[in-house]
Amino acid sequence: KxxxxxxxxxxxxxxxxxxxxxxxxxxxxxxxxSDVANIYNAADLYVLSSAWEGFGLVVAEAMASERVVVVTDCGGVKEVVGECGYLVPAQNSLALKNAITNALDISNAEAENMGRLARKRIV
Structure with missing residues (x-):
């Protein structure tokens, strides 16, 4: 879903x-x-498909919630994610689709580990 x-x-x-x-x-x-924390906690994956973004606060929030993130390289998002998520070129729908597919194909243990690393980077 x-x-x-x-x-x-x-x-x-x-x-x-x-x-x-x-x-x-x-x-x-x-x-x-207004209940984005609940949504992050219920999600398996967070995707930011923006062509432009400022700092990337929503990405940091998703990472703090230990979610796997797939994001486009726009604004300050690259610096927020570092090596703790999937980063694709902005406005490249094929790369975004491939990254989402790859993120959904990792094991639960890999997703949990990636989420922990993401949270550690943010908190």
Whole structure:
């Protein structure tokens, strides 16, 4: 199940695409949330697909929650993630897809270890 959290200019286009592809049972748009810690804790993976980002606070929050992160190389995100996640070029959907696939294919033990290292880097 894919949760998309937040809002943006592409929301309606994405919603229409999900309906067109009959993926409503697999993709849920959660909108803007104030309980992001609960969402991080319930997630297996955090993905930041931004073309531009400032510091990357949301990435640091996901890492502090011991999540595996897949992020695009934009703004200060590279410095936040270091070697503790999957970093792909911004605006490269194929690289993003491959990194997500790789992250989902690692064992639970590898994911837990990566999450611990991510938290240690942030906290």
């Amino acid at each position: 894919l949760w998309i959290v937040g809002e943006g200019s592409e929301r309606q286009k994405l919603t229409d695409l999900v309906i067109q592809l009959n993926l409503s049972n697999k993709i849920t748009f959660l909108g803007v949330r």
